[in-house]
Amino acid sequence: MNETTSAPLEPLIRLEHVTKRYSGVEEPAVRDLTLDVYPGEILVLVGPSGCGKSTTLRLINRMIEPSAGTILYEGEDVTKADPNALRRRIGYVIQQVGLFPHRTIAENVATVPRLLRWPKKRIKERVDELLELVGMDPAIYRDRYPSELSGGQAQRVGVARALGADPDVLLMDEPFGAIDPITRDRLQNEFLRLQGELRKTIVFVTHDIDEAVKMGDRIAILREGSEIAQIDRPEVILTDPADDFVENFLGSGAVLKTLTLRRVRDIELAPMVTLRRPVHRGQALQAMADAGSSTAVLLDDGDHPLRWIDERSLNSAGAIESAGRPITVQVQPEDTLQDALSAMLTTSSGMAVVVDARGRYLGGCTIEGLASLLLHTGNGNGSA
Amino acid sequence: MDGLRSWFEYLSERSDLVFTALGETMVYVVTVTIAAGLLAVVVGVSTRHRPFSKELSLAIASVFLTIPSLALFTIFIPLVGLGFVPSFIALFLYAILPILRNTTSGLDSVDPSVLESARGMGMTPRQTLWHVQLPLAWPIMLAGIRVSAMLTVGISAIATLVAGGGLGDFIKSGLARLPLPNSLEAIWTGVILSVLLALAIDIALLLLGRFTTPAGIRGKSA
Amino acid sequence: MTSIAVTPSRRPRRSLSAWTSDQLDLIVTPFFAAILAILLATVWIYSDIDDTTSRILEPSELLRQTYQQLYLAFFSTVLVILVAVPIGIIVTRESVPRIKDSLVSILGLGQAIPAYGLIVLFFVWLGSGPTTVIIALATFALLPVLRNTIVGLERVDRSVIEAGKGMGMTGLQSLTRTELPLAVPVIIAGIRTAAVINVGMASLAFLIGGGGLGETINAGLKLNRPTAIFVGAALVALIALLFDFFGGLAQRYLRPKGV
Numbered sequence: 001m002n003e004t005t006s007a008p009l010e011p012l013i014r015l016e017h018v019t020k021r022y023s024g025v026e027e028p029a030v031r032d033l034t035l036d037v038y039p040g041e042i043l044v045l046v047g048p049s050g051c052g053k054s055t056t057l058r059l060i061n062r063m064i065e066p067s068a069g070t071i072l073y074e075g076e077d078v079t080k081a082d083p084n085a086l087r088r089r090i091g092y093v094i095q096q097v098g099l100f101p102h103r104t105i106a107e108n109v110a111t112v113p114r115l116l117r118w119p120k121k122r123i124k125e126r127v128d129e130l131l132e133l134v135g136m137d138p139a140i141y142r143d144r145y146p147s148e149l150s151g152g153q154a155q156r157v158g159v160a161r162a163l164g165a166d167p168d169v170l171l172m173d174e175p176f177g178a179i180d181p182i183t184r185d186r187l188q189n190e191f192l193r194l195q196g197e198l199r200k201t202i203v204f205v206t207h208d209i210d211e212a213v214k215m216g217d218r219i220a221i222l223r224e225g226s227e228i229a230q231i232d233r234p235e236v237i238l239t240d241p242a243d244d245f246v247e248n249f250l251g252s253g254a255v256l257k258t259l260t261l262r263r264v265r266d267i268e269l270a271p272m273v274t275l276r277r278p279v280h281r282g283q284a285l286q287a288m289a290d291a292g293s294s295t296a297v298l299l300d301d302g303d304h305p306l307r308w309i310d311e312r313s314l315n316s317a318g319a320i321e322s323a324g325r326p327i328t329v330q331v332q333p334e335d336t337l338q339d340a341l342s343a344m345l346t347t348s349s350g351m352a353v354v355v356d357a358r359g360r361y362l363g364g365c366t367i368e369g370l371a372s373l374l375l376h377t378g379n380g381n382g383s384a
Numbered sequence: 385m386d387g388l389r390s391w392f393e394y395l396s397e398r399s400d401l402v403f404t405a406l407g408e409t410m411v412y413v414v415t416v417t418i419a420a421g422l423l424a425v426v427v428g429v430s431t432r433h434r435p436f437s438k439e440l441s442l443a444i445a446s447v448f449l450t451i452p453s454l455a456l457f458t459i460f461i462p463l464v465g466l467g468f469v470p471s472f473i474a475l476f477l478y479a480i481l482p483i484l485r486n487t488t489s490g491l492d493s494v495d496p497s498v499l500e501s502a503r504g505m506g507m508t509p510r511q512t513l514w515h516v517q518l519p520l521a522w523p524i525m526l527a528g529i530r531v532s533a534m535l536t537v538g539i540s541a542i543a544t545l546v547a548g549g550g551l552g553d554f555i556k557s558g559l560a561r562l563p564l565p566n567s568l569e570a571i572w573t574g575v576i577l578s579v580l581l582a583l584a585i586d587i588a589l590l591l592l593g594r595f596t597t598p599a600g601i602r603g604k605s606a
Numbered sequence: 607m608t609s610i611a612v613t614p615s616r617r618p619r620r621s622l623s624a625w626t627s628d629q630l631d632l633i634v635t636p637f638f639a640a641i642l643a644i645l646l647a648t649v650w651i652y653s654d655i656d657d658t659t660s661r662i663l664e665p666s667e668l669l670r671q672t673y674q675q676l677y678l679a680f681f682s683t684v685l686v687i688l689v690a691v692p693i694g695i696i697v698t699r700e701s702v703p704r705i706k707d708s709l710v711s712i713l714g715l716g717q718a719i720p721a722y723g724l725i726v727l728f729f730v731w732l733g734s735g736p737t738t739v740i741i742a743l744a745t746f747a748l749l750p751v752l753r754n755t756i757v758g759l760e761r762v763d764r765s766v767i768e769a770g771k772g773m774g775m776t777g778l779q780s781l782t783r784t785e786l787p788l789a790v791p792v793i794i795a796g797i798r799t800a801a802v803i804n805v806g807m808a809s810l811a812f813l814i815g816g817g818g819l820g821e822t823i824n825a826g827l828k829l830n831r832p833t834a835i836f837v838g839a840a841l842v843a844l845i846a847l848l849f850d851f852f853g854g855l856a857q858r859y860l861r862p863k864g865v
Contacts, residue, residue: 083506084507100516101600451847531717552720579715
């Protein structure tokens, strides 16, 4: 077992020599597991089907009772305490979401605060706050019903509901598993952004190593019986797998996966020549010459990038507005280097435009910038 | 149309008898449905986690429905005499199965992920039952109550054979007086009013269902 | 959802909780029948049977009535099946749309027609005697049996039919080779239901001179002899339970292999 921690903090959650046996089954689902979860981190439990990762997760909030061992929460032994009280302090998100179909979105999100008997006004404010937080306009969605939502929207509400009473801990069991890849990607990004603001302690279960690498501050690779094969930061595991099991689980392309660990915001953005309408051909050419660049970006009034303009297309006839090529791919700071690389490869210039959450131009990233960042990984500072 | 008119005349001449019979039948329907409903729901709820008990109670309730109506109405007479009581007992035993079966299947039909998330949020089993399972199972349970009520109306006609009253009285008196005048009208009265009453009760319960079903799940009855 | 680790060393267990109500039915029904039989025997042997009662309960009388009841039940069941099954099949053909839904709803409403009233009406139209009773019983049983047949035929897995069509089966071939065999359990269930209903309703045959054990019950009621009432009622119940039990066995053991 390989464990490195970034700081000597007290674990928020500790499973100590926890075992779970099911009657009639010889092998325990969880065998003598000791695991610490530190405050503010996302710990991902990942492993093949049947390894016991979901069982381990559900031991933490005692949805499953341990056959042996101790569960400590904030230093307190909660192995025998009232499970319902414990669960009201922990947020729980599952793959199928499990929203109450007979209650409105607002009522769903308000579930735990109501169980804790918060005053009505506070509940209402909290619900609105949470819906905003997960990107769903309360005015529109408060009074809708779960049947009216798409899969992605439902899971957003699921997360909001889990955050209802502002728990310190969130347990998430393959939360994005039932969602299409495009939406899943978006939800993962948004969730990471949320975590940046909220700094919860999260235990996250997935069977997808790519998701684990993307989401986790630390990853625990689990074997059968929930035995920890390796637990460490993603880049350490990727570059230095502990044994054959881990290596096989990572699959080929582990090195390339490090591309998914860094974000675009870690790259030095290259300033590019920007042009705003209305602009003359002559001005444009001059600006490009001054900057020593043969490419410029055309922005609109709201700073949204519209087109790539290069010298050659300027020299041919036609208005500036239709010179060059339209910008179809944009990259955000939260996107991984892998996304950026894909974007850069689709433009023949090897550059991609970086925009903020509202689509406004921030800068450009180049292959050179990306390569220089990768070259300086090694004793990396971990993903944000 | 002559027949219809003569029937209406027949009814209006005997309106007090008609209302009495309707009333008696309604008494059966209301008391039986409430009693059987309470028992069925209690049994259904308490056996929801015990498959064997659940299946056993379903099997027992369905045996009652297997026993022919005349037999069930009369078999308790040596113990309880004639009239309302044996009729009530028989109708009560018949009414249990539809409600029980729909209660158990309704509770079973709740999406397991909804139950999982309720438990994960810290709801006690009783809270989950009351706030989640029962509201979601209610449309199905109500469908069972409707079947039960209609069954009761239909079978209650037999009560007349054990002096239990109800719309069957018309059929009996009609049969006895054949082929005297108005005997046919009497028989038709018994039959048609039974059907109409059943229809009315069914519609009333349907409307009740509309009002009591939580908005998010309307349109999802059994 | 969450997966529980299941390793190859797990032993399969037949636990009590695996019993379904259909299986339990095959135990509960004979159990109740046995209780009834015991009660019947007890009453027969130990209660005071005066002259009137013993005349009512004359064994040859009871036998005759039982025979009548079975006779009526048998023929009305045959009649129901001959009518309900073809109608059910026709109505579920793809070329006959829509009707089946409204039919099923109407049939549901038919539950509310009192059997008692139906028998009397048939008497008015067709006179007295066994034939009338048979037709009345068949009509009464038609509703549930037809509903079951329709529902059962509809439940036949669509993909199996598709596969058959894809292989070039005609409608008739599809019917005889695929749908009917798969629907056999449903049809047997229908026969069982019909038989149980009819054998029970046949106890009302006495109302219109059709005989049956209802005569004993009625005699008991008229002459105020509780023992006779009980014996008659218990016999009727016993017969119905036995029919149900054997019907259940048929359902269980007569299904085509693999269904």
